[in-house]
Amino acid sequence: MAQNGFLEQKPGFATIAIHAGQEPEKWKSGAVVPPIVTATTFKQPAPAEPIEFEYGRSGNPTRNTLEECLAALEDGKHGFAFASGLGAATTIYSLLSAGDHVVCCDDVYGGINRLFRNVVQRMGIEISFADFTNLEKVEKVFQANTKMVWMETPTNPMMKVIDIGAISKLAKKRSSDIIVVVDNTFLTPYLQKPLNFGTDIVVYSLTKYMNGHSDAIMGAAIVRDDKLAERLRFLQNAMGAVPSPMDCYLVNRSLKTLALRMEQHKKSSLIVANWLKKHPQVLSVMHPGLPEHPQHELARRQMSGHSGVFSFVMAGGLKESRKFLMSLQIFILAESLGGYESLAELPSLMTHASVPAEQRAELGITDSLIRLSIGLEDPEDLINDLEHAFKATFSK
Known part of the structure; x- marks a missing residue:
């Protein structure tokens, strides 16, 4: 059922996660849990x-x-697992050739920004960044040699929601050969299915919510088109950025509880976000589930709710942010997100430190911007921890 007006989920997600690709008949032993080969x-x-x-x-x-299960969950046809999310991204970019051009959303994971600026561009591939919430700005950066569009939604760390369908139509109108890629790491196929909005490739850092236990680094790409799948399969084998069987087992195991985990992340993050927006030391909260979010109505049309990761701006500057983060006791000061444990980080110095300072300033990634990943603890305990940190930071 739809919740709070968000996109209604099709039934059967949990059943697919538990059974797709897991047939005991695959193994002579009839093992119910797929063996680690x-x-x-x-x-x-x-x-x-x-x-x-x-x-x-x-x-x-x-x-x-694992790949078969991932494809089924995404309403896709072909799944590809990689040694990391950046390994998946590197393989996807190897679909391009020197002289090609990529249009990328401006607010993107720092590791992807670094890959594009410092590696991909050295290969003779042009990159243009644009605010994907403004279609006119996006249209202006397209070129005759544009071959790929890359977006995250919600974006990292500013939580802007991008209209996947509109961007996909814009790209395909210019050329059916343009490959549209959506990084769906923040939401998982439980909360958003980009392939259903015209995307060609859905990419993941499986390290995050899909695994959810902070004990395996992996990536994935899922597609429907057979020819595109052939090209990716060749590159997966030729480039060799593949995961270990143990890590594949861990992620496959974790998918079995994905629906349950995402429901709790979704519920708890909204509780914490609503508390934060009323706090006197909080200037703004970026959570797509809040009615005041600029793209809230768009989020309701293409998402089935939001996950546990969101950002907020607190009063003060770097001194106060450092004090606040170092005063947390339940939240762990660490990079990454999507695990069962709650994390807090300062993007300007941590996950997005490699983004050029002028771009950070333009996006609003200041020293007062805090990104949270709400885990599976009791939300009341998390709120008490945040309040403790605020008091430690601002008490005279």
């Missing part, structure tokens, strides 16, 4: 005639199980 090579009955697998980089039973 660590073999790097597989016996062939005749030269160049593998039964199904030949070499671990090219395919692995444990990895294939």
